[in-house]
Amino acid sequence: MKEEDLISDYKVQKYILYAEKNDGSYGTVEGGSYIIENDLDDFWHKKNHLEKSLRERLLNNEITPIYYFMVLEEMTVSELASRAGIAKCRVKQHLKPGKFATARVGDLQKYAGAFNVPVANFFQMVLTSNDQNSKYHFYHQEEAAKDRYSIAQTATANAVVILTKVEEKA
């Protein structure tokens, strides 16, 4: 790669790359990423499309909340089992809508830790006015800025209770 072929007018993110410099030597140069500079909106679009199709299935009781988050975070059953510290066969049970109700609160807390979401979000979808799951990790930032309300969730001393506050933006 030649230094002049790099995206030098990066706006979103700076990367250190290796290239043939203008003087012919090889070494580090600063540049931007092709995908991030050009296709970031498409990236969000695809992530949100996946979220929406999973949400639809979740609301129709075809999948469980655990499945919803597992697919969104691109985890497999064994990865999730290891991250949450729950046996693989139990995780498989919790992915079936008929068996999800057998999950203990303690299990749900472990899942919540692995997905880094409050336990309460397994039982509710906090949607914004433009129909997005406001608490999904890959929530579109620019869309969020357009929203009239901000939704803040803060942890409390009680591990299973979360404070969800909806406030009109100033």
Next chain:
Amino acid sequence: MSGTQLPFEHKMSAHCETGTLSSQLAFHGMELSEALIFGIGSGIFFGYFNNKRFAFPTFIVRSKPGQIRKNLTKRLGIKFETEKFKTPQQAQEKLDALLAKGIPPATQVDFFFMDYLPQYLRVHINVHFINVVGKSEGGDYLISDCYYPKIVELAKESLQKGRFAGGSMAPEGFLFYPTFIPKEFDFEKAVRKGIKKACFNMLKIPIPFLGIKGMRKFANHITEWPKLAIDAEDLSHQVSKINILLEDQGTGGAGFRFMYATFLKQAAEILKQPELVDFSKRMMDNGDKWREISLMAARMGRNRDLSVEKLREVGALIHERANVEERFFKELAKVVK
């Protein structure tokens, strides 16, 4: 509690593991460039994974995390103190004790919990390395992450979660710092060994999805991807990810090929073998071709141009890279003998 920050020089770099090693060594008074660390540590590699441990087939372009550090110990005699922990409390106590002693350790974390990074980068990968260089007044930690332009504060809960994320290659609070750096080095021997081992890894590991064989497997298997994806949008995301894995995940561009070309140019001087300059140029050209593949993948993902014929075209280009790299490493192995 008052904050402390050790006099750690923050430096951005292309890759987290080599970058962290480079700045750790610099803190302890040894200047060693990232490319040289990468080359001596035999970082260049390829592997294609299509098994239950991954939600979708994926590939790697570098050796196993931690291997570069181990190779530095073997080849240059630099000793590192390394430690894993059973509980987060022990891990934090040790970290605090080290910082109080004036040692800024490097630690392994899950990328996901690095709150300062933009959201689109934060995925669950357990093999990110950062330097912890101090504490803020509020008890949070100061992090020197070579993907971030400056030293940044990270909440102690986030660092804790990142250090103790489970899953494959779980960090278990792993931390390391150099304890002994020899006064003199035999760079020639180290570079020669690093290149030889890289050639071995690429050509001779008898596992069908590692090295050049992995490249061929990838090239053949990519036409099956439409069957594995959830829907067309997911397939598009997975194809775009080829670009992300090759260019964006701290590879310095083209899956470390440009970084290796830079190393080979330095190796030519160290080994006093001018023919390696030619190899370095060839590796640069090879990297350019890899970059063409990744740009093609990005455009295919963007335009939803995902027919099997198009994927087969990508496969053919990857086959071509496999042939070129096979010849390259075979010849390189002969030159450094």
